[in-house]
Amino acid sequence: xxxxxxxxxxxxxxxxxxxxxxxxxxxxxxxxxxxxxxxxxxxxxxxxxxxxxxxxxxxxxxxxxxxxxxxxxxxxxxxxxxxxxxxxxxxxxxxxxxxxxxxxxxxxxxxxxxxxxxxxxxxxxxxxxxxxxxxxxxxxxxxxxxxxxxxxxxxxxxxxxxxxxxxxxxxxxxxxxxxxxxxxxxxxxxxxxxxxxxxxxxxxxxxxxxxxxxxxxxxxxxxxxxxxxxxxxxxxxxxxxxxxxxxxxxxxxxxxxxxxxxxxxxxxxxxxxxxxxxxxxxxxxxxxxxxxxxxxxxxxxxxxxxxxxxxxxxxxxxxxxxxxxxxxxxxxxxxxxxxxxxxxxxxxxxxxxxxxxxxxxxxxxxxxxxxxxxxxxxxxxxxxxxxxxxxxxxxxxxxxxxxxxxxxxxxxxxxxxxxxxxxxxxxxxxxxxxxxxxxxxxxxxxxxxxxxxxxxxxxxxxxxxxxxxxxxxxxxxxxxxxxxxxxxxxxxxxxxxxxxxxxxxxxxxxxxxxxxxxxxxxxxxxxxxxxx
Numbered sequence: 413x414x415x416x417x418x419x420x421x422x423x424x425x426x427x428x429x430x431x432x433x434x435x436x437x438x439x440x441x442x443x444x445x446x447x448x449x450x451x452x453x454x455x456x457x458x459x460x461x462x463x464x465x466x467x468x469x470x471x472x473x474x475x476x477x478x479x480x481x482x483x484x485x486x487x488x489x490x491x492x493x494x495x496x497x498x499x500x501x502x503x504x505x506x507x508x509x510x511x512x513x514x515x516x517x518x519x520x521x522x523x524x525x526x527x528x529x530x531x532x533x534x535x536x537x538x539x540x541x542x543x544x545x546x547x548x549x550x551x552x553x554x555x556x557x558x559x560x561x562x563x564x565x566x567x568x569x570x571x572x573x574x575x576x577x578x579x580x581x582x583x584x585x586x587x588x589x590x591x592x593x594x595x596x597x598x599x600x601x602x603x604x605x606x607x608x609x610x611x612x613x614x615x616x617x618x619x620x621x622x623x624x625x626x627x628x629x630x631x632x633x634x635x636x637x638x639x640x641x642x643x644x645x646x647x648x649x650x651x652x653x654x655x656x657x658x659x660x661x662x663x664x665x666x667x668x669x670x671x672x673x674x675x676x677x678x679x680x681x682x683x684x685x686x687x688x689x690x691x692x693x694x695x696x697x698x699x700x701x702x703x704x705x706x707x708x709x710x711x712x713x714x715x716x717x718x719x720x721x722x723x724x725x726x727x728x729x730x731x732x733x734x735x736x737x738x739x740x741x742x743x744x745x746x747x748x749x750x751x752x753x754x755x756x757x758x759x760x761x762x763x764x765x766x767x768x769x770x771x772x773x774x775x776x777x778x779x780x781x782x783x784x785x786x787x788x789x790x791x792x793x794x795x796x797x798x799x800x801x802x803x804x805x806x807x808x809x810x811x812x813x814x815x816x817x818x819x820x821x822x823x824x825x826x827x828x829x830x831x832x833x834x835x836x837x838x839x840x841x842x843x844x845x846x847x848x849x850x851x852x853x854x855x856x857x858x859x860x861x862x863x864x865x866x867x868x869x870x871x872x873x874x875x876x877x878x879x880x881x882x883x884x885x886x887x888x889x890x891x892x893x894x895x896x897x898x899x900x901x902x903x904x905x906x907x908x909x910x911x912x913x914x915x916x917x918x919x920x921x922x923x924x925x926x927x928x929x930x931x932x933x934x935x936x937x938x939x940x941x942x943x944x
Contacts, residue, residue, distance in 0.1 A: 441924075441943050442643035446667040447656035451618055451649065455604040457586035458537055458545035463843075466583050467936040471623055471645060472513075473586035473606035476504050476531065476565070477577055481931040483756075483847040485577045489526060489587060489607070490565070499572035499887055500555075504565045511628040513611040517591040517598055523628065526587055526607060528559030533590045547584025572885055574892060575848035582845060609640040609939035621647040631939065640939040641927070660920065666943065667928070668920045669936075673800060676742055679920065684743030694920050699930040700756045701917035702844035704748060704852065707792070707805075707837065707910040708830075712870045715836035717788035722779040723814070724907035728765035730772035731808035737913055740800050744918055748911030751900035752842070752852045755914050756932050758889060759849035759896025764904050764911060772812040791817045794839035795826055801912070802839065831863040833870070840868060840909075844933060849896045853880060856903050871908040 452464045460469040476490040487493075490504035510526040518524055535557055538545045553576070557567040569576065579585070592598055592605045604612050609631070610623035623645040631639045648665075650656045654674035659665045671680070679687055679694070686696050707727075709718045717723045733747025746755060751762035780786055794802045802818045809816050816837075821829065829835040844851045854860055857880050860867040879899050886892040903909070917934045924944040929937065 443646050444642050444644070444667070444925075444938055444941055444943060445646045445648070445665050446669075447648045447650050447659055447665050449649075449651050449653050449656055452615075452621065452647075454601050455612065455615070456601050457583045457588065457606070458543065458547055459601075460583040460586075461546045463934075468621065468623070468647070469583040469586065469606075470608070470936055471610040471938055472604055472608040472612060473583060473588070474510070474608055475580060475583075475585040475587065476506075477580050479578075479581045479847065479931070479933070479935070481929050483932055485581060493577075499574070500569045502567045502569075502576070503560075504567075506563045506565060507630060508563060510607050510630045512589050512607055513605050513626060514628070515592065515605045517589065517595045517605060524589075527562040528565040529562075530587050530589060531565045532557060532559050534587050535585070537588070537593075538584060545584070547582065550579045550582060550584050572887060574884075574887055574889070575846060575850055578846035578848050610642075610645055613644070618649045620649065629939075633940065641942045642938060645938060660922075663922065666922050666925050669918070669934070671741065671744055671918055673797070676744075680742040680744075682738070682742055693923055695923055695925070697919040697921070697928065697930045698744070699917050700754070700932050701915040701934055702754055702756060702847065702932045703841060703915035703934075704752055704754050705745075705839075705841050705912040705915060706748070706752065707912065708840045708869045709908055710833055710836045710838075710868075710870060711872070711908050713833060713836040715790065716783070716785060717779070717790050718837050720779055720783070721907060722775040723788065723790075724910075725765070726772040726775035726779070726812065726814065727809060727816075728907055728910050729768040729775070730812040730814070731805055732767040733913060734767075736801065736804055740804060741913070744916045745913040746916070748913050750911075751904050752855065752909065752911055753849045753896065753900050754844075754852075757844075757847065757849045757852075758893035759853075759900060762897050762900035762904055765907075769812055772809075772814075776813045788814070789817075790814070790837055791819050792837050792839070793819045793821055793826055793829060793835040795823050796820055798839050830868045833862075838868075842866075847933065849893070849900075850880075850883065853883075853896060853899050853903075856880075856899075856908065869908040871903070871906070873902065873906065876902050 448464050450464045452468055453462060454465055455468060457469045457473050460466045474488050476488060477485050478488040480486050489506055489510050491507045493502060493504045495502055506528060511523045514522045537543055538548045538551055553570050553573050555568045555570045559565055589605055592600050602615055609626055609629045611626045613624045614622040625640055625643045629639055633639060653672040657668055657675040660668045679690055681687060709724055737743060737745045737747055749764045749766050751764050753760045792802055799820060806816050806818055830838055842852060855866050856871045856876055858872040858877050861870050862868045876899055879895055883892055883895045917930055919930055921928055926942045927940040
């Protein structure tokens with residue numbers, strides 16, 4: 413290498429090394445850092461199916477509407493909307509000051525304003541069978557949509573669906589520019605163009621991902637200051653949660669989400685409070701989380717015992733949910749004694765199961781006497797992260813006279829077993845995609861049988877199906893919520909699942925972080941975050 417080039421190369425190394433944002437420097441106060449233990453599969457919102465990808469897409473994209481922390485639908489790119497009296501036509505009026513991120517795909521202009529035809533293009537991508545986007549299902553009830561002009565976008569439904577606006581808040585419905593896909597040299601999956609508060613900078617898969625502040629972002633705070641406040645977001649990908657937590661404790665990360673058995677006792681007391689040694693350096697934010705953890709039974713499987721309602725009900729009665737939450741989750745959660753619908757959603761409050769070991773024993777004895785199946789074989793499929801809960805349940809059910817074996821599987825193996833019906837009794841979780849209880853009740857609709865739908869239990873009940881379909885035509889919230897509660901109670905009576913607990917979101921930040929907030933969908937919104 414010629415000496416002049418060697419000299420220039422060394423100068424560049426010194427320059428970039430000196431500019432590196434290390435914790436504690438002035439520039440670091442403008443960078444929000446967190447670790448993601450799971451991989452980001454894509455930066456294309458049409459494929460934002462898993463939480464790590466959704467969190468990043470929250471920073472990169474906008475849709476017609478958005479949710480606030482109380483799950484109210486608010487304007488986003490659409491500044492207002494009207495719904496026809498029959499509930500079928502949604503007319504959105506767009507802002508005229510929203511720009512796409514600057515990008516070479518726009519050639520010399522570098523960017524342009526978002527118009528209604530961009531939403532036509534973006535939603536058509538979801539419907540394109542060649543793309544095979546997992547978000548296609550949010551448009552299953554849509555008859556057609558069109559751009560009336562540059563600022564008016566119209567969507568027509570096939571039938572009324574009161575939760576439709578909630579669906580449009582999902583990242584699947586984000587707007588993207590057609591230019592980014594028409595350019596053969598642009599790989600959108602790894603080089604995205606959106607409208608969000610941050611734009612894409614660097615992505616080394618499974619190593620790091622960096623986003624930078626969007627200087628053209630349209631949202632402002634109440635004082636008229638342009639959002640976001642941060643200059644950048646830096647994400648690392650340490651797969652081990654304990655290692656990620658250690659980075660947080662050392663001050664190298666600004667944020668940790670959720671509890672993991674590897675560190676929950678380190679940071680929390682048995683009653684769910686911060687350990688004294690962290691009270692001066694860490695802020696804990698908690699709130700309801702629309703996530704119900706449950707055990708499911710395959711109703712049309714081969715296992716004789718789990719197909720019998722007496723056994724399913726006995727397992728529901730046979731353990732203390734509050735005790736489980738206290739000792740295994742440090743109080744982070746609420747025992748699920750009211751069905752599948754979690755607290756915070758209309759329809760919550762169905763009659764479920766409370767701890768009643770005497771009733772559990774009675775049902776087990778009745779089953780054995782009626783069937784002659786003295787030693788029923790029941791195997792519970794779970795993952796390593798829920799092994800402590802599985803072993804607790806196993807011990808409690810043993811006291812009631814029922815032996816349950818624990819089968820530990822990798823998450824991908826268990827998911828495959830649920831879809832193919834190879835697991836007769838399994839650990840599952842359902843996190844709401846949108847803030848309406850219909851999302852949970854869809855787990856029991858007979859037309860949603862897996863693998864094509866989310867009904868992994870293959871529960872089928874004519875009365876439930878009738879009520880479920882009827883709810884789509886009820887626009888009065890009070891009436892619809894009463895119907896939801898009735899459906900949930902019906903499910904609990906038949907017991908295709910064992911609700912374990914309604915989750916609680918927990919976030920831990922360094923003391924210098926403000927504006928993060930928390931919401932029942934556990935969405936990560938960074939546009940109002942400040943780092944002192």
